[in-house]
Amino acid sequence: MTVLALVEPGEELSLQALSLARDLGEPLHAFTTAEDAGLGAYGVHTVHVANDERLDAYAPAAWAACLEQLIDRIQATAVVAAGTNRGNEVLGHLAARRDLPFAANCIAVGSDGSVTRVRWGGSLLEEAHIDSDLLILSVAPHMVESTTVNGGVAAVETMDVMVDDADLVVRVVEHSEAPSAGISLEAAKVVVSGGRGVGSADGFGMLEELAGLLNAAVGCSRVVTMAGWRPHTDQVGQTGTKVAPDLYIACGISGATQHIAGCKGAKKILAINSDAEAPILASADYAVIGDLAEIVPAITAELRKAQSS
Ligand SMILES: Cc1cc2nc3c(=O)[nH]c(=O)nc-3n(C[C@H](O)[C@H](O)[C@H](O)COP(=O)(O)OP(=O)(O)OC[C@H]3O[C@@H](n4cnc5c(N)ncnc54)[C@H](O)[C@@H]3O)c2cc1C
Numbered sequence: 453m454t455v456l457a458l459v460e461p462g463e464e465l466s467l468q469a470l471s472l473a474r475d476l477g478e479p480l481h482a483f484t485t486a487e488d489a490g491l492g493a494y495g496v497h498t499v500h501v502a503n504d505e506r507l508d509a510y511a512p513a514a515w516a517a518c519l520e521q522l523i524d525r526i527q528a529t530a531v532v533a534a535g536t537n538r539g540n541e542v543l544g545h546l547a548a549r550r551d552l553p554f555a556a557n558c559i560a561v562g563s564d565g566s567v568t569r570v571r572w573g574g575s576l577l578e579e580a581h582i583d584s585d586l587l588i589l590s591v592a593p594h595m596v597e598s599t600t601v602n603g604g605v606a607a608v609e610t611m612d613v614m615v616d617d618a619d620l621v622v623r624v625v626e627h628s629e630a631p632s633a634g635i636s637l638e639a640a641k642v643v644v645s646g647g648r649g650v651g652s653a654d655g656f657g658m659l660e661e662l663a664g665l666l667n668a669a670v671g672c673s674r675v676v677t678m679a680g681w682r683p684h685t686d687q688v689g690q691t692g693t694k695v696a697p698d699l700y701i702a703c704g705i706s707g708a709t710q711h712i713a714g715c716k717g718a719k720k721i722l723a724i725n726s727d728a729e730a731p732i733l734a735s736a737d738y739a740v741i742g743d744l745a746e747i748v749p750a751i752t753a754e755l756r757k758a759q760s761s
Pocket residue numbers: 646647648649650672673674675676687688689690691692703704705706707708709710711714724725726727730742743744745
C-alpha cells in the first residue's frame with residue numbers, strides 16, 4: 453500500500469499523523485511546502501515539496517490539487533493528514549474533488565478500511581468502514597504518539613505544481629500577530645472562563661480582574677464568541693482551544709459537551725452557576741451556586757485582602 457501524507461510545516465500534529473500513516477503500509481510519501489529531509493526520521497521515503505510560493509503559507513484547494521497530482525503519480529492507496537483545521541479542510545477538498553468518502557479524526561485504521569474515530573468532541577469512539585479504493589483520513593490530534601524510526605533518510609523531490617487560478621482563490625497572503633493579552637490559554641495554569649451567564653462584553657471586566665489576581669488567562673464559551681463579546685481566540689471547546697490548566701473556573705457556563713471537550717483536561721474545575729442542576733456540575737470538582745455577579749467580585753475581594761495582608 454503506497455501511502456501519501458500531508459505534512460503542514462512546523463506542525464507537531466503532522467508528525468503524529470505520520471506514525472499512523474507509517475503503520476498503514478509503505479512506501480510512505482509526504483507532501484509539504486517547506487523542504488524537510490528530517491521527515492525521514494518519521495519513516496518518510498520521499499518528501500515532495502511544492503515549488504510555488506503562492507502555496508507556501510496555506511492554500512487549501514491548491515494543496516488538495518497537489519495531493520491529487522501525487523496520488524496519480526505514485527499510485528497512492530491512502531492519504532493521511534493531521535486532524536487540524538487545515539488538515540481536515542484540505543482532505544475535505546480532496547474528497548470532494550474525487551467524490552470519495554473522508555474519515556476525520558481517526559485513531560486506528562485497518563488495511564481493510566475499518567477505522568476507529570473520535571466523535572462528539574471525544575465523548576464517543578465510532579467504528580466505521582471506508583468503502584473506497586483510496587482511503588482519505590485524518591488523525592485525531594494528541595491521540596497517536598509521534599514516533600521515529602532508526603536511521604531513516606528521506607529523498608527530497610521538488611514538485612512542479614499544476615494548479616488553476618480557481619484553486620488559489622483562497623490562500624493565506626499575510627500573517628498579522630494578534631495583540632498579546634498576556635498569558636496564553638494553552639499555557640495558563642489557571643483559566644477564568646465565562647459563558648452566557650456573564651451577560652455582556654462589559655461583564656467580562658470582573659473576570660479579567662479575577663484573572664489578573666490569579667495570573668490566569670480568560671476563556672469563554674462559544675455563545676460568548678458568537679455574541680461578539682470576546683474574540684474566537686478565547687473560545688474553549690471542541691471548536692476552540694483545548695486547555696489543561698490546574699484550575700478551570702467556569703462562570704455562567706452550562707457545560708455543553710462541546711465546551712467540556714475543551715476543558716476536561718483541567719486538573720480541577722470550579723463551576724459558578726445560578727442553576728444547581730446545570731450539566732457542568734457533573735464535571736466540576738467544586739461548585740458555588742449563585743449569581744456570578746456577586747460571587748466573582750466576592751472572590752476577588754477576598755484575594756485582594758489575602759494578598760495585601
Ligand atoms: C458543532 C458544535 C461545536 C461547538 N463548539 C463549541 C465550543 O468549542 N465551545 C463551546 O463553549 N461551545 C460550543 N458549542 C456550543 C455548545 O453546544 C453550547 O451552546 C455552548 O457551550 C453554551 O454556552 P454557555 O454555557 O455560555 O451558554 P448556556 O448554555 O446558555 O449556559 C449559560 C449558563 O449560565 C448560567 N447563568 C445564567 N446567569 C447566571 C448568573 N447570573 N450567574 C451564574 N450563572 C448564570 C445558566 O444557569 C447556564 O448554566 C458547539 C456547538 C456545536 C453544535
